[in-house]
Amino acid sequence: MAGVFSHNTLEQIRAANDIVEVISAYLPLKRRGTNFVALCPFHKEKTPSFHVHPQRQIFHCFGCHKGGDVFTFIQLYENVSFPEAVRLLAERVGIRLAWEQDAEGAAQRRLKERLFDLMEQITRRWQTVLASDAAGQPAREYLARRGVSPRAIQTFRLGAAPPAWDDTVNWARSKGFEPDLVEQAGLIIRREDGSGYYDRFRGRLIFPICDEQGRVIGFSGRVLTADADTAKYINSPETPLFHKSRVFYGLDKSRRAILDAGFAVVCEGQLDLIACHEAGVANVVAPLGTAFTEDHARLLRRYSTEVVLCFDSDEAGQKAMSRALEILLEAGIVVRVALVPAPHDPDSFIREHGAEAFQSLVRNAEDFFDYHLKRLCSIHDLGTERGRLRVLEEMGRLLLKTRNDLIIETHARKTAAVLGVSEAAVRSEFRKLEGRGRHDRGPAEPAPPEPGPAAPPPLEEWLLRLLLQHGALIPWAGQHISPDWLQHEGARRVVQICFQYHRQGVTPTAAELVQALPEPALQSLVSACAVDERPLPEPERQIRDVALRLRNAWIDRQIEACKRRLGQPDLADPDRLALLQQLQSLRAQKQTDLPPPEPAAF
Incomplete structure (x- = not known):
């Protein structure tokens, strides 16, 4: 699909959209060495395996193996086509597109x-x-x-x-x-x-x-x-x-405030939202009278992983909060509750009590599970076994949706204290609920990501890392390395593309290679090698060593093939002589050395 746009257009848009800036609008990135890391948005995980390399403008997840450039990220995250990803990024930086082929x-x-x-x-x-x-x-x-x-x-x-x-x-x-x-x-x-x-x-x-x-x-x-x-x-x-299920009222005016505050306030209606803004709480959005959706949660997660639900205290408000809650928990968003006291909604509360009182309500919003435990205790009779079991089951059901051991452990302890039972008993019941959930609804923990494509042999991966991280080596490699020496088809394709760029007088970046190799498996291979932080000291010496070892391994495979053919009993004499000469030539090649790259290239 890149053919819809000229190379110059894509490079202009890519250059104007720094990948760290773009991804940080969707995910909270943390610096680690020369890279940035985050929990991967494309599969569930507890420790960060999603890496963003600012110098090479590439991302890669070592858990689910997705990777590529800024266009690939937008395609995957927004679930859009390549042309639509280009359009979104062009609009982000004010570049007007000329669609060249797509009527x-x-x-x-x-x-x-x-x-x-x-x-x-x-x-x-x-x-x-x-x-x-x-x-x-x-x-x-x-x-x-x-x-x-x-x-x-x-x-x-x-x-x-x-x-x-x-x-x-x-x-x-x-x-x-x-x-x-x-x-x-x-x-x-x-x-x-x-x-x-x-x-x-x-x-x-x-x-x-x-x-x-x-x-x-x-x-x-x-x-x-x-x-x-x-x-x-x-x-x-x-x-x-x-598209109502993908839109929040007021997000265009609140997104900067959400990023600054570190959390989003979700209220029920347009007038409530306007009143919040008037009261100095600008980090607020409102769904448009529709059930809270996964798209809503994903949209919020671009800006923050924490939400304060500020709904009315009446029955309708409680139901709206419940609808939003489970989806937010599933999305890995921390939820707090700012409950507006009856009979008010945010608008009337602000008019009666003032802006400062409302700001305090939001500031002191209660952790959802603390609020939920108190609410369950108020509606169920803790003097009965049935009531205590209902509290335990409702707390466990929602806590398990967080898939966060720390949150589960913390609130298991609080639930035990309220119910007057041991923590061990509560944790045991939670484990039963987890097992029941697996049986009834599939696994409580997310299934592991699909295994990635077969990796190249270590030596071939080593070569790719050298070429992608030290582009100045490509001219020497193009002169002294044959792609035929590589056994992994993907690695061979990447090397061939590198050499094609070199013959055109261009040193390709990792981001350019991603666009030249549209297959996701090859994009993943490029991004993985580009963001790999393992040190590559003395790269000019290393590439010569890698080249020699690849060449010699290829020669050994050719020699073995010659020997197998020589062992055929019906081989004609001219063919036998040709094979013996080929063997002699291959053995001689193996004795020759390769010149080192010019250190001046570095």
């Missing part, structure tokens, strides 16, 4: 550009209605009652949709937008009798929903009267721009 891709890009333009223009239209149109008066009054400041209205670009059934239909027509495009954007709905269209959003306060770059991709509309015979909120449907 379908160009059509999709044009459609999305027209949709972005439409969404931006209707946002401005609804902002104007809210600011100064008579149709926006109910929304202005509602916001005043809720205490939303003019600054917040501007920051979040709030708007108002007029109550007419055809306001957006007529507005779009006046701006030259085709009805089919406006329907694709989720703004209008086709009438069942085929006689035309009507507006989706009517007489509602409008919250624009943005992607992480701040572009409007959808809308959420809230009714303005409590007695309205319709849903309180409606959201845009699924469109080419908007």
Whole structure:
């Protein structure tokens, strides 16, 4: 797929996207020697085996064997195609792409550009209605009652949709937008009798929903009267721009604050989120009235591995918290709970008690399992065996989802203390739950990653490490080493590509080799050798030694083959003579030396 883009375009995008910067927006990287390490996002593990090499712009996981350059990482993490990964990285640094061959891709890009333009223009239209149109008066009054400041209205670009059934239909027509495009954007709905269209959003306060770059991709509309015979909120449907289960409201404005704070606050609604911002808590996001999904958890994990759930204390809030919780635990995210006391939600609590009180609520958010243990004890009768067992089972079930021995041990001890039993008894019951989980739902611990492709013989891997980590050796290797000497097909391919680059007057980087070798197994081989931190002292001496040993091993294989053919009883005399001469030549080759590389190359 790299052929869709010119080499220069890919190199420009790669150079502008430092791999450490890109990956650190998704994972918390820690420096180790010359590399950075993290827990691998592509398989479950307890100790870091995911390495990022800043100098060679390569990553590699020694656990699951995935590796490659910055494009490969985005493909794997975002689960997108190579062209889409290129587009995402180009957008990240403001590079405009010229799609050179992919007509379908160009059509999709044009459609999305027209949709972005439409969404931006209707946002401005609804902002104007809210600011100064008579149709926006109910929304202005509602916001005043809720205490939303003019600054917040501007920051979040709030708007108002007029109550007419055809306001957006007529507005779009006046701006030259085709009805089919406006329907694709989720703004209008086709009438069942085929006689035309009507507006989706009517007489509602409008919250624009943005992607992480701040572009409007959808809308959420809230009714303005409590007695309205319709849903309180409606959201845009699924469109080419908007996928509700993969979007948080407010993330475009909070992602920097989340990184700075080290955790994300998750609340329930748009007005709650705006109130949090007004109270000085900017590291906050809100799902869009949908069940919390694995995509939501993965999106949050890009920015932090800790979340504070700030939901209402009523039954609906508790259920929403429970839905989010298990998915967050499965994703390896630490969860705390900032419980807003009844009868408040975050918005009303801030209006009544002030910003400082809310900030304190978030600061002092309780570890989820401490909160959960207290809640279980409040709803189950600890005076009965049944009640104690329910507490034990519920704590164990969720604790085991963390797959973290320290967390499990800590809260097993607390559970034992509350129930008045021994820690050994609690741990024993947890082990039974773990075994039951394996039987009922598969293994409690993740299955080990699939074994990687067969590694090259040590000598051939040694050669690859020398060439990938010391590119100045490639000219000498191209003159004195034959790829035929290598037995491992992947290693031989990598060496051949290195030599091809050299013949074109280029010393290839590991990242360039990844693009030239699209097979995942070969990308993994390149990345593993490129990030390997084992020392390679005196590389010019080492490559000469490796070359001699590879050549001699190849000669030995040729000699053995000649001897086997000489042992054939029906061999003709001319063929026997030719084989004897070949043997003599091979033995002579084995006695010749190789010149060392020029030290000046280093």
